[in-house]
Amino acid sequence: MQSLAALVDLSTPGHYVHWGFVQISVANLVVIAVMLVVFALAVLLPFPHGRSKR
Amino acid sequence: MTARHLSPDDGAARQRAAAAPDGLRPTWTGRLRGRAVAALPPDKLLPDTQPAYVASWVYVFGALTLAALAIVVLSGAVLALKGPAWWHVSSVGLFFNSVHLWSTELFFFFMVVHLWAKFCMAAWRGRRRATWVTGVLAFVISIATAFTGYLSQQNFDSEWISTQAKDGINATGAGAFWNVLNFGQMLMWHIVLLPAVVGLFVGIHVLLVRRRGVVPPFADDRAAPSHEATATDDGASAAGEGQPATTGSKGAWQ
Amino acid sequence: MSTRRFRPDRDVEEWSGPVVRYDLAKEVTVCFFVVLLLVLGFSAIFSSPDDKPITIKSWSTARPLDFVQTAITELDGTSATATYGPPYNTTPGAGQKLGPVSLARLAGAHIPIDTSSDFVIRPLSTLPDSPALDAAITRYEASPASQQTAWDNAYTAAAAKATFDGSIRVSPGRYGPVSLMMADLLDMARSGALDGALTSSPQLYGTDYTKPLLFIADGSYMNDVAGARHLHGDQWGMMNETGNFPGQAWLWLYTMWYQIPPYSTSSNGDVLVWATMMLLTLLLILLPFIPGLRSIPRHLRIYRLIWRRHYRSLSQQPSEG
Numbered sequence: 001m002q003s004l005a006a007l008v009d010l011s012t013p014g015h016y017v018h019w020g021f022v023q024i025s026v027a028n029l030v031v032i033a034v035m036l037v038v039f040a041l042a043v044l045l046p047f048p049h050g051r052s053k054r
Numbered sequence: 055m056t057a058r059h060l061s062p063d064d065g066a067a068r069q070r071a072a073a074a075p076d077g078l079r080p081t082w083t084g085r086l087r088g089r090a091v092a093a094l095p096p097d098k099l100l101p102d103t104q105p106a107y108v109a110s111w112v113y114v115f116g117a118l119t120l121a122a123l124a125i126v127v128l129s130g131a132v133l134a135l136k137g138p139a140w141w142h143v144s145s146v147g148l149f150f151n152s153v154h155l156w157s158t159e160l161f162f163f164f165m166v167v168h169l170w171a172k173f174c175m176a177a178w179r180g181r182r183r184a185t186w187v188t189g190v191l192a193f194v195i196s197i198a199t200a201f202t203g204y205l206s207q208q209n210f211d212s213e214w215i216s217t218q219a220k221d222g223i224n225a226t227g228a229g230a231f232w233n234v235l236n237f238g239q240m241l242m243w244h245i246v247l248l249p250a251v252v253g254l255f256v257g258i259h260v261l262l263v264r265r266r267g268v269v270p271p272f273a274d275d276r277a278a279p280s281h282e283a284t285a286t287d288d289g290a291s292a293a294g295e296g297q298p299a300t301t302g303s304k305g306a307w308q
Numbered sequence: 309m310s311t312r313r314f315r316p317d318r319d320v321e322e323w324s325g326p327v328v329r330y331d332l333a334k335e336v337t338v339c340f341f342v343v344l345l346l347v348l349g350f351s352a353i354f355s356s357p358d359d360k361p362i363t364i365k366s367w368s369t370a371r372p373l374d375f376v377q378t379a380i381t382e383l384d385g386t387s388a389t390a391t392y393g394p395p396y397n398t399t400p401g402a403g404q405k406l407g408p409v410s411l412a413r414l415a416g417a418h419i420p421i422d423t424s425s426d427f428v429i430r431p432l433s434t435l436p437d438s439p440a441l442d443a444a445i446t447r448y449e450a451s452p453a454s455q456q457t458a459w460d461n462a463y464t465a466a467a468a469k470a471t472f473d474g475s476i477r478v479s480p481g482r483y484g485p486v487s488l489m490m491a492d493l494l495d496m497a498r499s500g501a502l503d504g505a506l507t508s509s510p511q512l513y514g515t516d517y518t519k520p521l522l523f524i525a526d527g528s529y530m531n532d533v534a535g536a537r538h539l540h541g542d543q544w545g546m547m548n549e550t551g552n553f554p555g556q557a558w559l560w561l562y563t564m565w566y567q568i569p570p571y572s573t574s575s576n577g578d579v580l581v582w583a584t585m586m587l588l589t590l591l592l593i594l595l596p597f598i599p600g601l602r603s604i605p606r607h608l609r610i611y612r613l614i615w616r617r618h619y620r621s622l623s624q625q626p627s628e629g
Contacts, residue, residue, distance in 0.1 A: 006355035010552040014538055021567050023544045027554040031163070039167050042111040043174075043613050049109075049328075104330035105323045107618035117336050121343040142358060151358075152351035159350075160343060162558050175614060176605040178596035180320035190593045197558060204556075210359035211550060214534050217525040218541065225404040225578035227415030230395035235522065238515025270323045271615040272316065272606060274622050 065092045099264055107271050115168035116263075122161035123256065129154040130245065138208060138241060158200055165193060177269045185262040192255040199252055202244035205234055216240075317602045357550045359537075364506065364520055367529045368497035372472045378527040379493050380467055382423040383486070384460035389522045390423040396522070397421060404579040411579065419518060427523050431505035432493060441492050444485030451484070459484040541566050561585070 015026040073088030074080035080088065132150045133141065141147035169189070178186035204215050216234040223229040233239055368375040381387035393402025394412040396419055403412035429445055448456060463486045466478035476491050496502045506520040524530050531540075539545035546563035549555035565571045565581045574580060595601055605611060612619060 007353045010354050011357055011359075012551060014548070014550070014552050016538055016543075023538075025538065025548050025552070025555065027549070027552050028547055028557045031159070031554045031557050032560075035163055035167060038163075039112075039170055042115065042167065042171070043610065045111055047109045047111055047617075100332065102329060102331060103327040106326045106328050106621075107323070107615050108328075108330065109617045110614045112614055114335065114339065117332075117339040118343060120336065121339040122347075124340060125344060125347055148355060148358070149351055152354070152356040153347055155356045156350040156354075157343070157347045159554055160346060164343075166558065171614070173595075174605050174608060174610040176317060176602065176611070178602070179316075179318060180322060183596040186596050187593055190589075190595075194589060194593075200556070207358075208361065210361050210533070211357065213361050213521060213524070213530065214539055217521055217530070218539075218546075222578040222582055224392075224395055224412055225576070226582050227394075227411035229412070230415035230418035233395075233419060233516070233518060235518040236516045241515075267323070270320050271618050272611055273321070274619055276619075276623070 068092050068095065093265055094261065101264075104268065105270065108268055112167075112171035113268070115164050115171060118164040119161060119168050120256070120260075122157050122164055123252075125157040126154060126161055127249065129157060130249075134245065138206060142208070154203075158203070161196070162200070165196070169193065175269055176272070179269055180266070182262070182266050182269055185259060185266060188255050188259040188262060192252060192259055195248060195251050195255060199244065199248040202240050202248060205240040206237065206244050208237065212237075317599070317606055318596070354553070357553050359550050362524055362530050362533065363500070364497045364503045364524065365500040367524055367527060368494060368502075371527070371529045372476065372494055372498070373467070373470055374527050374529055375497055376470065376476055376490055376494055377464075377467045378523070379428060379490055379497075380460060380464050380486070382427040382523065382526065383429075383489070384457065384464070385424055387423055387526045389421060389427075389526050393417075395419045404576040406576065406579045406583055421519065421522065423523075426519055427506070428489065428493060431496065431502055432489060434505050435492070435496065435501075438492070441488060444488045448485045448489065455484070458482070459486045463487060463490065542572070561588070 010027075017024050017026060017029055069088040069092035071088075072091040073084040129150050133147070133154060136144070136147060141151035172186070172189070201215075201219070205212050205219075219234050220229060223232060223234060232243075364375075378387065382390060385391070389396060391399050391402060393399045394415060394417045396417060398417050403410040429449070432441060432445060435441060448459075451459075459482070462481050463478070463483045466481050466483070467476075467490070469479065471477045476494055478487060493502070496505070503520060506523065507514050507517060509516075534540060534545070535543070537550050538548050539550070541563070544563050544567065546566070547555050547557060547559050562581065562585055565584055566577065571577045571581050571584075591598065591601070
């Protein structure tokens with residue numbers, strides 16, 4: 001039913017970012033960065049107007 | 055029709071009517087029904103309106119969190135069908151393990167964005183502190199639930215996590231009773247005890263949101279400052295159709 | 309009528325303004341299918357990690373010398389597990405302290421492990437048809453503690469310089485029965501029988517892997533494999549998943565403390581980190597009750613972006629003041 005191999009193999013050795021005493025995997029950094037972007041977009045993007053007021 | 059906050063008199067009358075419609079002394083069941091109906095009448099439990107200020111995409115993240123949680127539970131149920139070793143030996147099992155993992159990642163993603171939004175809105179205002187408290191507790195218990203999940207993998211990851219985490223947990227004394235190296239114990243906490251607690255807190259949290267409504271905005275501090283209101287018992291002033299509430303209105307607060 | 313000062317970070321005027329149609333059931337349904345699509349997509353594209361576990365067999369096969377060097381410390385009671393203290397044993401002075409109190413010692417040794425017996429002697433005793441080994445075990449157990457220590461120390465020094473060519477080779481010395489016991493334990497480990505012996509239970513069924521996991525963790529093989537995969541505590545490993553998979557980003561604050569003194573340098577580091585996180589979690593739970601902290605959102609003013617349509621509509625109305 002499903003292919004055994006992933007289309008993108010994430011089981012290769014990880015990549016890490018070192019910044020001062022902080023060490024973070026690129027994967028986690030991407031997740032956190034996307035969270036911040038999504039939050040900013042959610043706050044800033046206009047929301048559709050309600051269809052009828054009561 | 056503008057939303058009206060019912061005065062306490064309405065609620066009490068509704069509660070009495072629901073508890074004992076025949077006018078006789080109410081039964082326990084009737085009393086329970088009365089309190090439930092008073093706290094969450096159908097139009098409050100499942101409203102199809104929201105205040106006009108609910109107009110931002112941040113409001114969607116609670117629902118996204120719930121959706122992710124539903125998929126976590128459903129995929130967990132599929133994994134339970136064939137037992138904890140299935141995903142190591144089957145490509146279908148591995149796929150459902152992946153669904154379980156990614157829905158968990160998204161669950162935390164949406165929940166934390168939801169937390170940020172609720173913090174920015176100071177959503178505990180106006181007798182909504184229990185909503186905040188149950189939400190944070192759901193977050194904390196979810197972390198424990200995910201942790202026991204990672205411990206239940208029966209692979210290198212769970213070996214490492216358990217032998218490392220034991221030191222932290224042993225240092226608190228809890229390790230004497232809660233043994234992260236005991237796969238059977240950790241699996242049962244993961245699939246029985248902790249999900250039940252998460253479900254309980256999430257359920258109470260959602261019902262509290264329905265009961266109190268979504269928190270109103272801060273007063274507009276660019277307008278004339280409102281008088282220091284004292285709490286009153288009367289209901290909301292009928293602001294009239296199509297008129298937004300302004301600062302200084304005599305809306306009830308407690 | 310009650311009188312109570314209005315505090316803008318605790319209280320709010322309830323809404324009496326207009327409402328709009330908002331279909332909650334539709335929203336939840338749409339959210340469900342959107343998230344489902346995302347999850348199915350990620351699962352199909354990235355799958356999930358499943359690194360094979362280390363066993364006593366794989367460890368002793370890959371690193372026979374490390375296995376023997378660990379096994380002798382289990383026999384003589386100097387290994388990390390043997391000297392751990394509660395909950396595994398009652399080594400005097402062991403157990404982290406929070407101020408004057410050792411919570412671990414208060415809880416007690418409820419998971420008793422005697423490494424000499426549980427990891428070495430009892431498993432060896434299960435081997436059938438081994439009269440020489442049985443005699444060695446009997447001789448070891450019947451000897452006074454001082455004699456056992458002398459043999460153990462001699463073998464420990466020899467094992468540090470041992471070689472392996474299918475069997476463990478140590479330089480000649482006075483090891484008594486210990487050298488046979490260690491050689492046979494290594495063979496038992498490499499065959500897979502030690503994995504079985506450590507998890508076996510009188511009632512056949514077992515789900516508790518405490519013994520083999522503690523034994524493996526006492527060696528350096530698992531530690532080296534984890535370090536190569538960036539999972540060590542001082543590598544912020546608590547947050548990490550193997551490979552390039554996202555891990556547990558929500559543990560960032562828990563693991564951060566381990567990187568800085570005093571947490572990184574104290575022998576009570578674990579309990580200090582836990583106590584700090586309990587306090588911070590309590591602050592988060594009780595945030596609505598804490599003046600100052602609960603004022604932060606109002607001062608951040610992000611709410612003005614979230615509710616900008618509302619504030620705009622207010623400014624377009626003639627004020628009622």
